[in-house]
Amino acid sequence: MSTAFSRRFQLVVDQLAKGNKKHFAELTGKSASHIYKICRGMSRPSMAYLQELYNEYKVDLTWLLTGEHSEGAQVAGTPKNSDLVFAPMFDVQASAGMGSDVVAEDVEDYFAFNKSFLSRQLNVSGDELVFVTISGDSMLPTLHDGDRVLVDMSQKLVNHEGLYLLQSESGLMAKRLSDHQGSLRVVSDNPEFENRTIEASARDANPIAGKIVWCARIV
Structure with missing residues (x-):
């Protein structure tokens, strides 16, 4: 990684x-x-x-x-503006369907974000942010096939209902999660797909990779 x-x-x-x-x-x-x-x-x-x-x-x-600039230094490949954070786009897909195996983790590109935007609008820092691509339609209309989602990998606890990346036996999935007294409710926004519950005893086998905090889409 x-x-x-x-x-x-x-x-x-x-x-x-x-x-x-x-x-x-x-x-x-x-x-x-x-x-x-x-x-x-x-x-x-x-x-x-x-x-x-x-x-x-x-x-x-x-x-x-x-990660800190020397005074007056010009750094090859880095922005002069220290207020920018670069989030890597990984060559992986998160299935909004039945699950997608992670077969590669190469960085395809980097996306720049202003630290103040991340803090003010998304309430996140830039330390553990990554982009992945959504595959499938089980999260329609919230997430579309081909959407690129920004994931805060520091947020692995479901304190409130939200969109998360879940690592299951069938692969990496983007789902709406909520905690119910230790059990994890896994919801597909598309009503054509079934929801399910992960019992507390099985949660270690289905770790949360991070919380989806932002989405980029071609219109």
């Missing part, structure tokens, strides 16, 4: 090689597989390699390692 460091590293790849990991590997003298692993959070580069990135491309290592 992507980490904060790997997401910042991906931004460097985006800036220096237009997101092409193979080209970035060639530019910086590493194998493409190694760059893929770094971008996916499966590996960390050596300090010697990071120093080369600074020497050759003036990448701000303070920002890359900590």
